[in-house]
Amino acid sequence: MTLYALQNLTVEIAGNQLVQDVSLEVEAGQCTAIIGASGSGKSLTCLTPFGLNSGSAIGSMMLDGIDLSNATAAEMRSARSQLTGFVFQQPMTALTPHLTVGAQLREAGAQGGFAFTRSDMIQKLERVGLSRADEKLDQFPHRLSGGERQRVLIAAAIAHNPKLLIADEPTSALDAALRSEIMHLLDELRAEHGLGMLLVSHDLASVEGHADQLIVMDQGSVVESGPVAEVIANPKQDYTKRLIAATPRLEEPPPVLSDTGEIVLETSDICVEFPKPGWRRGKVRAIEDANITVRQGEALAIVGGSGSGKSTLGRAIAGIGPVTSGSIFWENELLPERRNRSLSMRALIQPVFQDPVASLDPQWKVSDIVAEPLINLRSEILKPDRIIKVQQVLNEVGLGDEYHDRSPTSLSGGQAQRVAIARAIVADSHMLVLDEATSALDPLVGAEILKLLAQLQREKDLSIIFITHDIAAARRLCHRIVVLDEGHIVEAGNMGDVLQNPQNETTKKLLAVS
Amino acid sequence: MLALIVRRLLTAIPTLLGIILASFFLMRSAPGGPFDGERPLPPEVQEALRETYGLDKPLWEQAWIYISRLLQGDFGPSLVYRDFTVTELVAQGLPISLTLGGLAILLALLIGVTAGLFAAVKAGKMIDKSIMMLATVATALPTFVTGPALALFFGLWLGLLPVSGRGEGMAWLIMPVVALALPVSGAIAKLTRAGLATVLKQDHIRTARARGLPETKILFKHGLRPALVPVASYLGPAAAGLLTGAVVVETVFGLPGLGRYFVQGALNRDYPLVLGVVTLYAALIILFNLFADLIYGWLDPRMREE
Numbered sequence: 001m002t003l004y005a006l007q008n009l010t011v012e013i014a015g016n017q018l019v020q021d022v023s024l025e026v027e028a029g030q031c032t033a034i035i036g037a038s039g040s041g042k043s044l045t046c047l048t049p050f051g052l053n054s055g056s057a058i059g060s061m062m063l064d065g066i067d068l069s070n071a072t073a074a075e076m077r078s079a080r081s082q083l084t085g086f087v088f089q090q091p092m093t094a095l096t097p098h099l100t101v102g103a104q105l106r107e108a109g110a111q112g113g114f115a116f117t118r119s120d121m122i123q124k125l126e127r128v129g130l131s132r133a134d135e136k137l138d139q140f141p142h143r144l145s146g147g148e149r150q151r152v153l154i155a156a157a158i159a160h161n162p163k164l165l166i167a168d169e170p171t172s173a174l175d176a177a178l179r180s181e182i183m184h185l186l187d188e189l190r191a192e193h194g195l196g197m198l199l200v201s202h203d204l205a206s207v208e209g210h211a212d213q214l215i216v217m218d219q220g221s222v223v224e225s226g227p228v229a230e231v232i233a234n235p236k237q238d239y240t241k242r243l244i245a246a247t248p249r250l251e252e253p254p255p256v257l258s259d260t261g262e263i264v265l266e267t268s269d270i271c272v273e274f275p276k277p278g279w280r281r282g283k284v285r286a287i288e289d290a291n292i293t294v295r296q297g298e299a300l301a302i303v304g305g306s307g308s309g310k311s312t313l314g315r316a317i318a319g320i321g322p323v324t325s326g327s328i329f330w331e332n333e334l335l336p337e338r339r340n341r342s343l344s345m346r347a348l349i350q351p352v353f354q355d356p357v358a359s360l361d362p363q364w365k366v367s368d369i370v371a372e373p374l375i376n377l378r379s380e381i382l383k384p385d386r387i388i389k390v391q392q393v394l395n396e397v398g399l400g401d402e403y404h405d406r407s408p409t410s411l412s413g414g415q416a417q418r419v420a421i422a423r424a425i426v427a428d429s430h431m432l433v434l435d436e437a438t439s440a441l442d443p444l445v446g447a448e449i450l451k452l453l454a455q456l457q458r459e460k461d462l463s464i465i466f467i468t469h470d471i472a473a474a475r476r477l478c479h480r481i482v483v484l485d486e487g488h489i490v491e492a493g494n495m496g497d498v499l500q501n502p503q504n505e506t507t508k509k510l511l512a513v514s
Numbered sequence: 515m516l517a518l519i520v521r522r523l524l525t526a527i528p529t530l531l532g533i534i535l536a537s538f539f540l541m542r543s544a545p546g547g548p549f550d551g552e553r554p555l556p557p558e559v560q561e562a563l564r565e566t567y568g569l570d571k572p573l574w575e576q577a578w579i580y581i582s583r584l585l586q587g588d589f590g591p592s593l594v595y596r597d598f599t600v601t602e603l604v605a606q607g608l609p610i611s612l613t614l615g616g617l618a619i620l621l622a623l624l625i626g627v628t629a630g631l632f633a634a635v636k637a638g639k640m641i642d643k644s645i646m647m648l649a650t651v652a653t654a655l656p657t658f659v660t661g662p663a664l665a666l667f668f669g670l671w672l673g674l675l676p677v678s679g680r681g682e683g684m685a686w687l688i689m690p691v692v693a694l695a696l697p698v699s700g701a702i703a704k705l706t707r708a709g710l711a712t713v714l715k716q717d718h719i720r721t722a723r724a725r726g727l728p729e730t731k732i733l734f735k736h737g738l739r740p741a742l743v744p745v746a747s748y749l750g751p752a753a754a755g756l757l758t759g760a761v762v763v764e765t766v767f768g769l770p771g772l773g774r775y776f777v778q779g780a781l782n783r784d785y786p787l788v789l790g791v792v793t794l795y796a797a798l799i800i801l802f803n804l805f806a807d808l809i810y811g812w813l814d815p816r817m818r819e820e
Binding site: 050051052077078079080081084086088090093094095096097098099107108111140142153156 | 716718720721723724735736739814815
């Protein structure tokens with residue numbers, strides 16, 4: 001039975017048609033997935049028919065016999081509150097900060113006409129896999145982790161037994177292990193309640209095995225659609241083929257990596273401690289006795305779930321985070337704490353961060369951003385040479401002259417990440433520390449950034465520390481891998497060996513969900 | 515929560531001490547003294563008076579004596595109103611000033627939040643623009659303009675409200691409270707509107723909308739509280755502004771509040787009186803800031819974590 005059908009949907013915002021002629025169907029008990037890069041109009045397609053965007057939707061939109069295109073405000077509200085449940089991308093911000101989990105769950109139920117008792121709510125939370133549900137009911141959302149909040153959102157979205165669940169990137173803010181758990185939970189709930197689901201994602205790998213129908217969108221239009229397995233096995237359109245090729249997979253043949261030289265970076269027993277939050281005394285060990293080495297021209301993957309300490313370790317090495325004890329050596333020379341590092345030492349290791357747009361100063365021009373490290377770290381280079389150098393480096397990362405005067409906010413995620421990489425290599429650094437540098441990007445863009453990194457590594461003999469939760473992406477770039485769990489290095493070795501023959505449980509789990 | 519209050523009150527002690535000492539020495543470095551009238555007293559009499567009030571001792575010793583007396587709750591004698599102690603003068607003025615200030619804050623919140631709410635809901639429309647313009651005007655008009663203007667209009671022309679002093683009932687409060695509240699309410703309206711405009715774009719509002727809640731409920735249940743955080747941070751400084759602003763309003767409307775003693779005391783070099791009022795103001799402002807911090811925690815539970 002067709003539960004929800006869009007025909008020739010067009011979405012207009014301020015006179016611009018951002019989505020054109022999209023048609024799709026969701027069957028009861030089945031899942032239709034929309035895949036596309038950011039800006040492809042996939043979220044608009046799902047949210048605008050329900051009035052959850054500023055745009056206006058034109059076309060036929062039938063939900064369980066109700067025509068949403070000419071529903072009154074009250075009908076629309078009841079379509080939202082009773083027939084449909086919504087799960088959004090950002091669990092950190094999608095819950096109201098000043099209302100307890102229980103109050104929000106009760107509200108969701110009340111909107112659908114259910115008066116929940118406390119034990120009802122505990123049961124709902126337990127169903128979505130939240131431990132100590134009784135306690136969590138009285139807590140404010142900020143006390144919960146990202147995964148826990150997403151479970152609360154799901155519990156609230158299905159509390160009123162809707163017929164349709166709309167999930168807009170429900171897992172892209174979560175780490176790999178949680179992603180697969182949440183996707184499985186959604187599958188189970190779908191089977192249990194006979195829910196129809198409309199799933200939006202930018203990540204092909206995360207919908208495979210969960211969706212029945214696949215719709216590929218690009219620039220506001222449907223590129224290709226059909227049953228998932230068929231589309232993936234036999235893509236017809238060029239865009240779909242590129243998307244499939246860009247999605248890293250563990251099954252793909254191992255990449256050819258450049259040769260490596262002598263050991264350049266060595267750490268000995270690095271520990272990082274943070275004071276516990278609140279008024280409780282004591283400290284949390286984020287990193288315990290970490291020993292790693294990186295050779296010249298080598299890429300090392302640091303892999304782990306969220307909270308495993310992988311970013312803390314990367315920041316300690318790059319000299320932008322605290323080190324409680326232990327030492328870091330560069331070519332057998334001790335690198336002191338950040339404050340005591342000389343300028344030439346600071347130039348050695350440069351970081352690149354996850355959110356490219358947020359990590360660049362919006363007030364600055366691209367060329368000024370890239371020139372800043374030269375001014376500070378390489379003051380011997382005079383202005384005319386500096387301008388040439390900035391131009392050259394921007395060309396190397398694939399940004400032409402037309403980008404020099406742009407501001408970071410006018411760049412796409414991929415372009416901004418290229419600027420961040422240019423900023424990191426401009427002062428002739430020898431090592432990059434990339435903290436989830438491709439995780440926030442669309443697969444096509446992420447794959448291009450990985451290619452750029454491999455190329456720069458070959459040309460400049462760069463060493464790379466690639467921090468990620470995505471082993472399949474790391475495999476495209478990295479020679480060796482270090483697996484972290486709760487601040488401990490639990491496994492280390494050559495990428496190929498570890499993937500073929502993982503020893504540690506954490507590694508096995510991470511591989512299973514990749 | 516309790517720990518926060520205790521900690522804040524403990525840190526208030528050195529702050530207060532610092533304020534008292536700074537004002538003590540500042541005031542003493544100003545030329546003149548309490549007994550320099552238009553018709554100077556004979557030197558012997560002045561000397562005797564200085565000795566009686568301990569003004570002949572070294573400054574540090576005087577400061578020490580003042581503070582140790584203060585710790586016992588003794589604000590000392592007034593040097594100008596010689597039949598009264600500072601405590602007696604303050605006890606007369608404080609209730610009037612507190613009533614004025616407290617009512618003014620409440621009125622400002624009522625007007626400001628309501629106006630800001632309307633403006634935010636009708637963002638970009640005519641009503642939004644008019645409210646924001648009025649708010650700017652209200653913020654820009656000083657109390658020494660609005661006070662006399664109100665008195666002229668409602669007091670003298672319409673004869674509705676008493677122009678000066680405390681009459682029967684509560685009518686005498688209306689004009690001074692309105693004059694005090696107007697500028698604050700303009701600022702609160704602007705802060706509320708800006709806060710709501712930000713909050714209404716946030717993800718949790720979309721979640722609430724997705725649950726099918728009506729717009730008014732979304733506004734009051736999910737939107738308003740986090741939007742008032744900037745208003746709460748403004749309340750501390752606003753209270754300080756109201757206390758000092760009261761000096762003007764009390765003078766305009768001829769009310770025997772603290773402000774009058776403050777100004778008179780400063781002009782007459784009535785050291786204990788000025789110090790007493792300063793101490794009281796400082797304590798009140800510290801209390802208001804603590805109160806604002808507690809409101810933070812209620813408005814947004816995330817702030818309780820720090």
